[in-house]
Amino acid sequence: MEKKDIDWGALSFAYLHTDYSYVSNYQDGAWDEGGLTPDHTIVMSECAGLLHYCQEVFEGLKAYTAKDGRIVCFRPAMNAQRMYDSAQRLCMPPFPVERFVDAVRQVIAANAAWVPPFGSGAALYIRPFMIATGDVIGVKPALEYQFRILVTPVGPYYKGGVKPVALKVSEYDRAAPRGTGNIKAGLNYAMSLYPSVEAHAEGYADNMFLDSQTRTYVEESGGANFLFVDKDGTLVVPQSLTDSILPSITRRSLVTVAAEMLGMKVEERPVRFDEIDAFAECGMCGTAAVISPVGKVVDTEGVEHVFASGMEHVGPVMEKLRATLTGIQTGEIEGPAGWVVEVA
Numbered sequence: 208m209e210k211k212d213i214d215w216g217a218l219s220f221a222y223l224h225t226d227y228s229y230v231s232n233y234q235d236g237a238w239d240e241g242g243l244t245p246d247h248t249i250v251m252s253e254c255a256g257l258l259h260y261c262q263e264v265f266e267g268l269k270a271y272t273a274k275d276g277r278i279v280c281f282r283p284a285m286n287a288q289r290m291y292d293s294a295q296r297l298c299m300p301p302f303p304v305e306r307f308v309d310a311v312r313q314v315i316a317a318n319a320a321w322v323p324p325f326g327s328g329a330a331l332y333i334r335p336f337m338i339a340t341g342d343v344i345g346v347k348p349a350l351e352y353q354f355r356i357l358v359t360p361v362g363p364y365y366k367g368g369v370k371p372v373a374l375k376v377s378e379y380d381r382a383a384p385r386g387t388g389n390i391k392a393g394l395n396y397a398m399s400l401y402p403s404v405e406a407h408a409e410g411y412a413d414n415m416f417l418d419s420q421t422r423t424y425v426e427e428s429g430g431a432n433f434l435f436v437d438k439d440g441t442l443v444v445p446q447s448l449t450d451s452i453l454p455s456i457t458r459r460s461l462v463t464v465a466a467e468m469l470g471m472k473v474e475e476r477p478v479r480f481d482e483i484d485a486f487a488e489c490g491m492c493g494t495a496a497v498i499s500p501v502g503k504v505v506d507t508e509g510v511e512h513v514f515a516s517g518m519e520h521v522g523p524v525m526e527k528l529r530a531t532l533t534g535i536q537t538g539e540i541e542g543p544a545g546w547v548v549e550v551a
Contacts, residue, residue, distance in 0.1 A: 218361060330360070334358070371502030374413050434490045444462060486514060503518060
């Protein structure tokens with residue numbers, strides 16, 4: 208398959224129209240057969256449940272051109288299961304896991320020319336999402352829904368590439384205890400937009416959100432989980448006391464990489480903010496950036512907490528973790544069975 212004539216190395220993390228999307232509709236209690244479409248527009252009623260009561264869930268994953276020329280996708284079944292769980296939480300009819308994975312395969316294969324070449328530093332970003340399209344006036348779940356997958360080639364999530372960034376501790380809350388913080392729904396990300404715009408205006412790459420109940424424990428950034436490395440080299444992964452942290456697929460994969468491939472000690476536990484000065488490294492992890500190293504965090508009092516790795520260099524553990532996982536994703540390193548799914 209001949210690739211599109213694009214300057215792959217100059218791509219930003221932005222949307223480009225590709226050849227096909229995937230669409231399936233839910234009506235009368237069942238999902239239809241679904242299929243590919245060249246139409247990238249959505250037409251819906253002004254009374255659609257999405258527009259009034261925010262019934263929407265989404266996912267994010269990537270496809271890559273491997274070194275041997277194969278097109279591969281990373282752990283799509285995990286995204287399928289997470290969307291299934293998210294949909295159930297918002298009273299939406301879950302899209303079957305097997306159909307999700309098949310739809311991902313179809314839409315990647317149909318857009319193979321848009322999958323960036325190996326070594327370009329870019330990838331094909333895949334965005335499955337589900338919305339309530341049925342009319343709703345009273346506060347209740349809609350009866351009709353649409354599942355779609357769009358794809359677009361993307362470059363690095365952060366413009367500066369892989370280098371340490373500065374964060375601020377947000378004065379706002381991202382998710383409530385026992386709320387929806389552990390599902391991937393647009394409403395959670397809407398909560399982070401105002402603080403994110405504020406942080407960017409002040410020169411920070413993102414926020415560090417603390418738990419909203421006690422303002423004591425580290426939770427997430429605006430769109431990623433956190434990882435820490437202590438001075439003994441242990442990977443410390445924040446957990447929530449109230450299940451308000453999104454179960455990142457990248458984070459869970461990195462935990463496996465650290466423990467089973469790199470022989471690291473891993474601790475998954477609640478992490479108090481007043482502990483962070485004891486950590487040597489920090490990173491934000493997620494599909495978009497894989498790992499974005501954090502050089503410092505500024506608290507709500509304006510005090511700078513600078514990690515031992517600093518603002519000039521990526522810490523050695525974060526660098527090794529990122530290199531190992533991206534190597535698995537592009538087929539350069541053999542990972543656990545089933546992680547890399549060949550598409551074409």
